[in-house]
Amino acid sequence: MSKTQATLIGVPLDLGAENLGVDIGPDAFRHQQITDKLTGVGFELNDEGNIAVTDRRNLQPGNPRLPYLDEIVRVNEALADKVESSVRSGQKAIVLGGDHSINLGAVSGASVALHGQLGLIYFDAHGDMNTDETSLTANIHGMHLASLMGFGAPALKNVHGEGTKLAKENLLHIGGSDWDQAELDLIARENLTSFSLFDVLTKGLGELIKLIDDLAARVPNIWISLDLDSIDQIYAPGAGMPNAKGLSYREISTLAEYVGQLHNGVNIVGIDVVEYNPLQDEKNKTAELGIELIAKFLGHNYSWYSNYMAHNKP
Numbered sequence: 001m002s003k004t005q006a007t008l009i010g011v012p013l014d015l016g017a018e019n020l021g022v023d024i025g026p027d028a029f030r031h032q033q034i035t036d037k038l039t040g041v042g043f044e045l046n047d048e049g050n051i052a053v054t055d056r057r058n059l060q061p062g063n064p065r066l067p068y069l070d071e072i073v074r075v076n077e078a079l080a081d082k083v084e085s086s087v088r089s090g091q092k093a094i095v096l097g098g099d100h101s102i103n104l105g106a107v108s109g110a111s112v113a114l115h116g117q118l119g120l121i122y123f124d125a126h127g128d129m130n131t132d133e134t135s136l137t138a139n140i141h142g143m144h145l146a147s148l149m150g151f152g153a154p155a156l157k158n159v160h161g162e163g164t165k166l167a168k169e170n171l172l173h174i175g176g177s178d179w180d181q182a183e184l185d186l187i188a189r190e191n192l193t194s195f196s197l198f199d200v201l202t203k204g205l206g207e208l209i210k211l212i213d214d215l216a217a218r219v220p221n222i223w224i225s226l227d228l229d230s231i232d233q234i235y236a237p238g239a240g241m242p243n244a245k246g247l248s249y250r251e252i253s254t255l256a257e258y259v260g261q262l263h264n265g266v267n268i269v270g271i272d273v274v275e276y277n278p279l280q281d282e283k284n285k286t287a288e289l290g291i292e293l294i295a296k297f298l299g300h301n302y303s304w305y306s307n308y309m310a311h312n313k314p
């Protein structure tokens, strides 16, 4: 198999929510040897380090409906620049969070590089589709997906250039279970595509695979966003908001493998893995699962088994 060129970008941002620990996510992935492990299964990885984020103790929250907006926008602009140049140079972008608000810069950078010809497969227990007017918490990590599609606060919508970064018909939201009413209203009003956890369990993965195929047939490029809280806490205890009814290991790893093996000309341009909280992890297993899923979404095979076999040669 030919080598996959990829850029690794860490974004230790934790200003999008009140969640001590997600800021050390990128370095915890490195501690878990993400570079060696991905290199070992066919990646050529260029680790660009972390984007600098100002500590919240040195910031004023500002507008209570959009706390830490200025720093979140600044960090996302810096991330968008890096992702845009990575995508333009033909490298896969691997973005490690940080809270989920970094998806705003990641998708915006990819979208600008690809002139908006981009789909988004978004795994999350939550909608992340509130606006500053509807949010019950005012946490920006619950707003950026609406912003990408052109809804909500102008400062968020216009990161990395004015206007919509993701056409609303190019979103596939998977695994939702904890919705706010305003998000359900937005999905209904705008006819967004969501395949909830309930859908996974009542209709099965076969129906979801059809939606993935539909998206892949309509867009030439796809970005993957993986909030670790979409996965059951048995397998991903180190998520910012652990989930007792998330996707199983069999479900998420099968979906990742399927996406990574899509052949009809669609290009998986990058992935963000977010809301990793090492303080809540058990024996680094959430980081290890994150590494496995990154490899699989990008068309390679890394797993406990492949790692075992690599280290047990005669």
Ligand SMILES: [Mn+2]
Residues within 6 Å of the ligand: 100, 124, 126, 128, 141, 227
């Ligand atoms: Mn999220």
